Amino acid sequence: MKNIFLVAYLDIKESLRSKWFYVYSVVFGGLMALFFITGVSDSVVMGFTGLSRMLLIFIQVTIIILPIFILITTVKSISGDRESNVLEYMLSFPVALKDYYWGKMLGRFLTVFMPVFLALLLGVVFGLFKGGELPWRMVFLYSTLLFSLSFVFLGLAFFLSTLVKSTDIALGSSFVVWIAMLAFIDIALMGLMLQNRMNDGLIIVLAMLNPIEVFRIGAISLFDPELTVIGPVAYYLLDTLGATLLMVYAIIYPIIMGAILAYLGYIAFRKKDLL
Amino acid sequence: MLVKVQKVSKVFMGSRVLDNVDLTVERGDRIAMMGPNGAGKTTLVRAILGFYHIDSGVISVNGYDPVKQRVDVLKNISFIPQLPPPVKLSLEELLLYVERSSGVSRAKIFEESNRMDLDLKKHISKPFFKLSGGMKQKLLIAIALSKKSDLLIFDEPTANLDPKGREKFYELLGEIDVSCSTLFITHRLDEIEGLVNRKIYMDLGKVVEDEKV
Numbered sequence: 001m002k003n004i005f006l007v008a009y010l011d012i013k014e015s016l017r018s019k020w021f022y023v024y025s026v027v028f029g030g031l032m033a034l035f036f037i038t039g040v041s042d043s044v045v046m047g048f049t050g051l052s053r054m055l056l057i058f059i060q061v062t063i064i065i066l067p068i069f070i071l072i073t074t075v076k077s078i079s080g081d082r083e084s085n086v087l088e089y090m091l092s093f094p095v096a097l098k099d100y101y102w103g104k105m106l107g108r109f110l111t112v113f114m115p116v117f118l119a120l121l122l123g124v125v126f127g128l129f130k131g132g133e134l135p136w137r138m139v140f141l142y143s144t145l146l147f148s149l150s151f152v153f154l155g156l157a158f159f160l161s162t163l164v165k166s167t168d169i170a171l172g173s174s175f176v177v178w179i180a181m182l183a184f185i186d187i188a189l190m191g192l193m194l195q196n197r198m199n200d201g202l203i204i205v206l207a208m209l210n211p212i213e214v215f216r217i218g219a220i221s222l223f224d225p226e227l228t229v230i231g232p233v234a235y236y237l238l239d240t241l242g243a244t245l246l247m248v249y250a251i252i253y254p255i256i257m258g259a260i261l262a263y264l265g266y267i268a269f270r271k272k273d274l275l
Numbered sequence: 276m277l278v279k280v281q282k283v284s285k286v287f288m289g290s291r292v293l294d295n296v297d298l299t300v301e302r303g304d305r306i307a308m309m310g311p312n313g314a315g316k317t318t319l320v321r322a323i324l325g326f327y328h329i330d331s332g333v334i335s336v337n338g339y340d341p342v343k344q345r346v347d348v349l350k351n352i353s354f355i356p357q358l359p360p361p362v363k364l365s366l367e368e369l370l371l372y373v374e375r376s377s378g379v380s381r382a383k384i385f386e387e388s389n390r391m392d393l394d395l396k397k398h399i400s401k402p403f404f405k406l407s408g409g410m411k412q413k414l415l416i417a418i419a420l421s422k423k424s425d426l427l428i429f430d431e432p433t434a435n436l437d438p439k440g441r442e443k444f445y446e447l448l449g450e451i452d453v454s455c456s457t458l459f460i461t462h463r464l465d466e467i468e469g470l471v472n473r474k475i476y477m478d479l480g481k482v483v484e485d486e487k488v
């Protein structure tokens with residue numbers, strides 16, 4: 001445990017200086033700013049008012065950008081250091097592998113979660129400023145969902161990063177995973193369902209295993225408790241599980257999944273050659 | 276006995292890079308390790324440092340297993356890699372890492388850097404990878420010498436140094452505590468001839484010659 005915070009701190013310092021971090025922060029911060037400039041928050045559409053409307057758009061953007069951003073920037077963290085021999089030097093000091101790996105993970109989590117979270121807070125502050133009524137419960141649950149989403153993709157990135165030896169393959173495979181999950185949100189699922197090629201149970205299971213889908217259902221159920229806007233699978237889940245259980249699942253499942261993946265990555269880190 | 280390598284083999288993608296290597300390093304040994312490119316020198320050193328899971332054989336350093344007890348092993352070893360790594364941390368941060376993880380005092384690193392003619396203060400907030408090749412190497416040397424170790428492992432540490440830097444480096448090496456062992460991988464024996472008391476040749480993954488001088 002001795003060096004875990006040291007490694008995390010240094011990883012954060014390194015990220016804060018890197019270009020990807022600026023792009024990342026500007027994307028999310030800028031997005032929020034844009035919403036307010038363009039007045040999205042003032043509109044009343046489909047029954048969502050002001051702040052909620054803005055949060056909803058923010059979610060849609062997050063679903064697409066956040067996972068790939070986390071994957072691209074993080075999947076290189078261990079495999080890249082290994083390739084460039086940075087790992088060889090850093091690990092020639094008496095630091096336990098446990099501290100190194102989990103320290104990197106902790107540092108990376110803070111760097112990817114903070115900008116999104118702060119952008120969300122920015123939105124809330126703007127909203128309050130404009131005199132909107134603050135949906136506290138929604139903001140809280142939504143932050144928690146963001147936390148879960150970041151966590152599962154971070155776990156996945158660390159898993160790929162330690163398992164795969166070359167950065168290119170790690171990047172490529174994370175891209176494939178991302179596309180597959182994104183595609184399965186709607187297009188593939190709907191198509192399969194319509195064609196009746198697969199039984200419905202399987203489709204439901206696929207949807208529930210896909211962290212992007214889980215996040216989407218969870219997040220949108222905050223705004224549209226009937227989930228009328230997002231299709232039959234979500235609707236079925238809501239119907240079977242009920243709103244509370246669905247939310248609990250949407251928060252807990254990605255965290256468990258992320259923890260398992262991160263742990264598998266850690267095992268690979270320890271059991272395979274470090275270089 | 277400091278390092279004990281017994282019948283160690285390591286296979287990479289079908290080729291036996293270390294082939295039944297036996298080697299012991301005693302306290303006070305000053306070793307020059309030589310051999311053609313690809314002989315397995317770096318691989319052997321990395322195995323001693325616990326980076327590889329060897330396919331057969333046993334390695335122990337001060338009685339510890341380099342993989343299972345890496346912290347105990349690495350506490351007592353200073354290492355300079357073959358190529359300076361492109362570390363993105365600033366010098367400030369790198370020093371913090373060394374200081375905290377290995378209990379080296381910053382003042383000591385500054386002192387050693389000064390003796391290597393490296394002005395750390397001037398570059399302290401620069402990222403490490405932006406230093407010149409020779410400066411990087413000087414800093415790695417200063418760090419390695421500051422860390423109190425029983426064994427110094429240098430994988431061709433002078434490649435990027437200018438003649439003056441090299442001279443300084445050998446001068447500093449002459450001052451190392453006699454109880455401390457050193458293992459140099461080098462292709463230029465003539466330069467360190469006076470500093471070593473043992474020569475090891477490796478070829479094709481084996482130690483083919485081991486002589487005391």
Ligand SMILES: Nc1ncnc2c1ncn2[C@@H]1O[C@H](COP(=O)(O)OP(=O)(O)OP(=O)(O)O)[C@@H](O)[C@H]1O
Nearest residue numbers: 275287288292310311312313314315316317318319
């Ligand atoms: N991680 C690895 N994966 C696959 N092959 C490797 C790996 N590391 C080393 N090798 C191979 O092992 C052999 C020995 O490499 P090593 O780096 O130990 O040589 P060396 O004696 O240090 O040579 P040099 O004098 O050029 O530094 C080489 O053929 C190299 O290609």
Ligand SMILES: [Mg+2]
Nearest residue numbers: 316317357430
């Ligand atoms: Mg080598």
